[in-house]
Amino acid sequence: MTESDLRARHQQVLPDWLALYYEQPIELTHGEGRHVWDADGVKYLDFFGGILTTMTAHALPEVTKAVAEQAGRIIHSSTLYLNRQMVELAERIAALSGIPDARVFFTTSGTEANDTALLLATAYRNSNAILAMRNSYHGRSFSAVGITGNRAWSPTSLTPLQTLYVHGGVRTRGPYAALDDDAFIAACVADLEDLLGHGRPPAALIAEPVQGVGGFTSPPDGLYAAFREVLAARGVLWISDEVQTGWGRTGDHFWGWQAHAASGPPDMLTFAKGIGNGMSIGGVVARAEVMNCLDANSISTFGGSPVTMAAGLANLTYLLEHDLQGNARRVGGLLLERLRAACAGVACVREVRGRGLMIGIELCEPGTDRPSPERAAAVLEATRAGGLLIGKGGGHSTSVLRIAPPLSLTVGEAEEGAAIVERALRAV
Numbered sequence: 001m002t003e004s005d006l007r008a009r010h011q012q013v014l015p016d017w018l019a020l021y022y023e024q025p026i027e028l029t030h031g032e033g034r035h036v037w038d039a040d041g042v043k044y045l046d047f048f049g050g051i052l053t054t055m056t057a058h059a060l061p062e063v064t065k066a067v068a069e070q071a072g073r074i075i076h077s078s079t080l081y082l083n084r085q086m087v088e089l090a091e092r093i094a095a096l097s098g099i100p101d102a103r104v105f106f107t108t109s110g111t112e113a114n115d116t117a118l119l120l121a122t123a124y125r126n127s128n129a130i131l132a133m134r135n136s137y138h139g140r141s142f143s144a145v146g147i148t149g150n151r152a153w154s155p156t157s158l159t160p161l162q163t164l165y166v167h168g169g170v171r172t173r174g175p176y177a178a179l180d181d182d183a184f185i186a187a188c189v190a191d192l193e194d195l196l197g198h199g200r201p202p203a204a205l206i207a208e209p210v211q212g213v214g215g216f217t218s219p220p221d222g223l224y225a226a227f228r229e230v231l232a233a234r235g236v237l238w239i240s241d242e243v244q245t246g247w248g249r250t251g252d253h254f255w256g257w258q259a260h261a262a263s264g265p266p267d268m269l270t271f272a273k274g275i276g277n278g279m280s281i282g283g284v285v286a287r288a289e290v291m292n293c294l295d296a297n298s299i300s301t302f303g304g305s306p307v308t309m310a311a312g313l314a315n316l317t318y319l320l321e322h323d324l325q326g327n328a329r330r331v332g333g334l335l336l337e338r339l340r341a342a343c344a345g346v347a348c349v350r351e352v353r354g355r356g357l358m359i360g361i362e363l364c365e366p367g368t369d370r371p372s373p374e375r376a377a378a379v380l381e382a383t384r385a386g387g388l389l390i391g392k393g394g395g396h397s398t399s400v401l402r403i404a405p406p407l408s409l410t411v412g413e414a415e416e417g418a419a420i421v422e423r424a425l426r427a428v
């Protein structure tokens with residue numbers, strides 16, 4: 001079947017809003033390490049799969065073997081019966097989480113993890129008000145859309161939550177752009193206090209330590225510690241959405257919240273994406289008191305499936321034994337340096353930023369501050385033609401190139417990818 005036939009069938013039967021990259025979308029058929037191949041046998045270096053799913057490497061033999069062995073033994077319900085793999089992975093994640101007296105609940109996606117965190121927070125606090133960050137992304141369910149500040153990804157939601165949006169996730173534009181770190185944090189705290197000054201106290205603040213879909217923007221270190229002080233005084237919970245920032249991707253820290261750690265860990269963290277290296281695992285870690293506030297039975301048929309848990313255990317073991325967090329710091333640092341050099345003097349580049357293997361290149365109309373989604377789309381096509389897959393993101397316009405390779409990226413691959421980005425940028 002040709003690619004255009006498959007595309008026509010896709011358009012016929014799947015929703016119009018199901019995003020596809022590229023003018024001629026790619027059908028990926030296999031992968032290995034940091035590379036993937038399409039149905040025509042074209043090979044690409046993958047600089048985006050690390051965020052989507054493949055945190056460690058494509059077709060990692062350790063994970064493939066664990067999945068095949070478990071699938072050959074039993075694939076059964078995750079709950080109702082004791083599940084050894086789920087207990088083991090929960091023990092390991094609880095110990096890594098930094099949250100005291102931690103309990104873990106497994107889901108099948110990041111959206112469902114955030115939904116569960118909302119269920120817990122609203123029940124625990126008996127409040128339907130949620131503080132979320134402007135420009136945030138938390139998923140696409142009824143309630144997750146309702147706490148997603150990035151309007152490009154939350155077109156409609158009639159959720160009964162009362163969402164209050166807080167400043168702090170982005171400071172590249174608007175009145176906060178000129179402030180230094182301390183002044184920025186003080187302004188955001190004042191904004192938060194203003195929101196808290198009226199009405200019923202909210203249940204929780206949910207925030208991504210680095211905004212992912214929003215274009216890889218990081219608030220200054222310590223912002224959430226400052227928020228925490230204000231929130232804790234009122235009993236408001238802090239939920240750290242670690243769906244993109246967890247497991248060492250940011251290089252300096254295992255979790256994104258640790259960049260803000262002065263006031264201790266969050267009350268809850270949510271995770272998903274790469275922990276299964278492509279298998280669908282999500283989950284919530286919470287203090288026992290918060291996790292156990294639900295007074296009814298609850299199960300998830302597929303969350304915690306023995307097969308996905310086997311993948312998670314093998315993947316977690318691999319990434320800790322190979323110090324992939326350290327690799328993210330070292331190779332990510334070098335990649336950031338190379339990309340900054342590649343972008344020097346390119347008029348449409350507004351900023352190159354990042355932490356570890358989470359790097360964003362924001363594009364604008366040359367000589368102005370206006371975002372340029374057209375150029376971002378053109379660079380995406382040009383990098384593909386050069387044999388590299390990258391992603392896009394940003395606020396209300398998709399003008400940030402997003403780079404998030406598998407955490408096992410080598411120095412040689414980082415250099416090769418940076419050279420392709422440079423050629424694509426200069427061509428566009």
Ligand code: PMP
Nearest residue numbers: 109110111137138139212243272
């Ligand atoms: N939270 C964040 C920070 C995300 O980036 C995403 C996915 N892009 C989600 C939640 C939702 O995860 P999922 O797509 O697995 O439902």
